[in-house]
Amino acid sequence: MKMAARTTKQLILANKPAGMPVLSGPDATFKLQTVTLPELKEGEIVNNPDSYLEHNTYLEFYSCARCMPSQTMQANADLSRAQFPMSGSMSHLFTSARREFTFPGLRHSNILNSRAVLTRRSMRSGVIAEVLESKSPKIKAGDMVMDYHRGIWSELLILSDQECQLLAPLPNGLPLTHYLGTFGGSGLTSYTGLLYAGGAKRDSDQTVVVSAAGGATGSMVVQIAAKILKVKRVIGIAGSDEKCEWVKKIGAHECLNYKSPTFLEDLKAATPDEVDIYYDNVGGAILDAMLPRMKRLGKGTIAVCGAIAQYNADGKPMELHNWCEVFSARINIKGFIMFDFMEHVPAALQELIAAAADGRLDLSDAETVVQGTLEQQPEIWTRLYTGDNKGKLVTKLVA
């Protein structure tokens, strides 16, 4: 029987923002549209609209014309074989061959296409959803799936069983949304960036400093450094005293509020032995403040994960007054994208899940899940820029 045509609301990028995204008015960054979905083909499913959408700094990230091509070039060709087999037992998950077990179903072609979010296209987003209807022999209505390929800001999505993954339960009854954060891009970026870009060592006397320490990536860096690697000292940097308290609760030995007028003195006082690894999520003034705090003679490494302070800077250059420290102290600077370390992802995920299972990772507050309509999605997303999130920011879509 032929199905009646289905329509759905979607948000598309209407105007690239110069500076912070605009939420309303004629220059609004996003515009709502209603589209008619095609009929399901063999191997396709459609989701229940009350799905979970993850939030990334994507728009600016993918708009960064200078950074994205190099990211794509470094993408691991093995991604064409990538799978993230979340169904079945967890032990099967850990013993899969390297090539069959990487980041959530990401394909090389997908990464090649993942440059700027184009005008009149929808914002991309990892999605977890219940299946409403299926034309797939592998996935049935009622299953929970995750998709990083076709996930966009849309109430209904047609997904392919080649690309989305069935989700298995997580240890200790943890919500499946952690697949978008701790056990997804954020946690894996933290783990691989800390070890393989930063050079963090287990049980070492290293001092690790991380910015945006109360966010998805930074909070996992704190927990991995303090509780999995057990380095000597972990110092977070975050935007409020309340967030700093939480960062200390999840394992940091110290956390500094970068908005405090005494931040520079506090940073100096907190790093008397200088810093082995600075995990940089923000760039800008905090990076500038960190340069003189790094260990000398090539013993300090800055792992550059992101530069959120720069994404909405409207083309203004980043001011680094302390840049000369790079050569005088011989600082190692290593930029990375998580895809650079795909071969380490299976072991990383295994260790993260084991640490969650035995209670080393405190995930009680590791995500901020906000209920909202699709129309509210842009405002929820901008909370990444105003710091109104703790851990991973996720929208639970409601009608």
Ligand SMILES: NC(=O)c1ccc[n+]([C@@H]2O[C@H](COP(=O)([O-])OP(=O)(O)OC[C@H]3O[C@@H](n4cnc5c(N)ncnc54)[C@H](OP(=O)(O)O)[C@@H]3O)[C@@H](O)[C@H]2O)c1
């Ligand atoms: N290299 C990779 O493969 C990769 C992968 C994922 C993410 N990233 C990058 O990692 C960084 C964190 O991303 P995320 O998704 O985990 O987001 P997030 O940390 O959960 O959220 C962003 C946080 O950044 C802080 N922030 C916002 N504007 C700031 C500013 N001007 N100065 C200082 N801090 C600011 C806010 O916290 P406060 O309250 O502390 O201000 C906010 O909570 C981003 O730069 C992102 O692009 C990189």
